[in-house]
Amino acid sequence: MNAAQFRKHGKEVIDAIADYYENLDNISPVPNVKSGYLYKLVPDEAPENPESFETVKADIETKIMPGMTHWQSGNFFAWYPSSSSFPSIIGDMYSSMFSIVGFSWISSLAATELETVVMDWLGKLLGLDKRFLAINEDGTENKGGGAIQTTASGAMVTMIATARDRFLESLTMQQAIGEDDVARLRPRFVAYFSDQTHSSGEKAANVIGCKARILPSNDDFSLTKEVLMAAVEQDKKSGLIPFFVCGTFGTTNTAAIDDIPGIADVAADNNMWLHIDAAYAGGALVCPEFRPLASGIERADSISINAHKWLLTNFDCSALWVADSTHLVNSMGIRREYLPRVKGDTSFVKDYRDWQIPLGRRFRALKLWFVMRMYGASGIRAHIREHVIQAKWLEERLLADGRFEIMAPVVFGLVVFRIKPTALSEHDRADKDVINKANIDLAELINNEGRVFILSTMLKGKVALRATIGAVHGSLKNVEVLLTVLQKHFAAAINHELV
Ligand code: PLP
Secondary structure (H helix, E strand, C coil): CCHHHHHHHHHHHHHHHHHHHHCHHHCCCCCCCCCCHHHHHCCCCCCCCCCCHHHHHHHHHHHHHHHCCCCCCCCECCCCCCCCCHHHHHHHHHHHHHCCCCCCCCCCHHHHHHHHHHHHHHHHHCCCCHHHCCECCCCCECCCEEEEECCHHHHHHHHHHHHHHHHHHHHHHHHCCCHHHHHHHHHHEEEEEECCCCHHHHHHHHHHCCEEEEECCCCCCCCCHHHHHHHHHHHHHCCCEEEEEEEEECCCCCCCECCHHHHHHHHHHCCCEEEEECCCHHHHHHCHHHHHHHCCHHHCCEEEEEHHHHCCCCCCCEEEEECCHHHHHHHHCCCCCCCCCCCCCCCCCCCHHHHCCCCCCCCCHHHHHHHHHHHHHHHHHHHHHHHHHHHHHHHHHHHHHCCEEECCCCCCCEEEEEECHHHCCHHHHCCHHHHHHHHHHHHHHHHHHCCCECEEEEECCEEEEEEECCCCCCCHHHHHHHHHHHHHHHHHHHCCCCC
């Protein structure tokens, strides 16, 4: 494809993308195909000779579309949202245009500096403490700063490895321990999570080979200071080494908020790294009214917030801030001749490869820059507030219906609910498995119909339904559809009609 052909076909693709977004309400968010459907539709091998753009484009419609789950549909209520907005898509197009591998300042100056700028912009927009910013008010460099990671899971692994290395370094300084001692100590390292922490916590602990202590959350699904403190004390008595704790602002199941000030106390008393996973709900901090809920995050060592979840930016764009980048760079930094560093004056020079696990990195700052500039702070705030209003609307309607109960406070865009046991027959409501089955069936009946896509989860033995409202291109009309569909399938769910 030459530039002239790209100009023509590129414009056709832009039209196709705009059409797609305009028609999202008319297609089912859930695909209706069986596993392996695609293998039967495409050849076994890549073509020997070039195919035309038209042929490939036609296959998008006939072969790919039928198997797509439409995350951007307003009728997609399943997992936390994965944002997509037109300004972000445009930013990503420019990123594809440059197609850099921006691992260091030398390898991509503007990309590096724009990333520093947008991470500070976003940090300020979210009201983060100035410890997390790269540039001080007086224009001097700070120890803190942010870097865009692929995902919150990647951020978690990066932070747990950094935390381990900071702890080892402090031990080395205090006790002059050698490499053998370090190898002996490593398996005794223990990281703390709650039973509501995202699975990426446990995975990160597995990746670095430390113990993961999964602590029970309280009735509000939060990790408390008391539970953490007791576990840390116990583990220390057993000869283990507590070094990392993750506090969550907006858990995956219910958007619960851990006792962050309490967890910060325990972390400080025990020289533990405090990481805040605010992957989803952190986006709400652009609105000042949500900030009191996040009290204590200013004491964290690191915070991650997915701009690709609730902040209008296309996947992937996971923002990670640290209060002191020295530890991160010490842990992730590695030297090779083919990775030259700036010599002489290194002020304001960042090599972002030292802020993450992989070497290469896309120019992700561009899409975030487009989003922040083209929506403005006011537009981003309005986006968040609109979803919260819609979630509250759904909560009110479910309560007014009388046959549902809300399982967790509706604070952000997530509504967690289930069929009220009293809506089942007297015989059925006595059996918690039957109550659970009715809720699982309700989700399945809804998803089988395919107008909306919803998720079920398990909360302390009770099956609940999760409806996340966060689609950039959705509206209250989609939430109304969800309510109608819920009510439509209710009788079939409680009467065990699903076979
Ligand atoms: N943390 C929380 C609280 C989440 O809800 C999720 C995903 O929903 C993640 C982390 C993982 O996000 P990512 O896909 O960016 O790794």
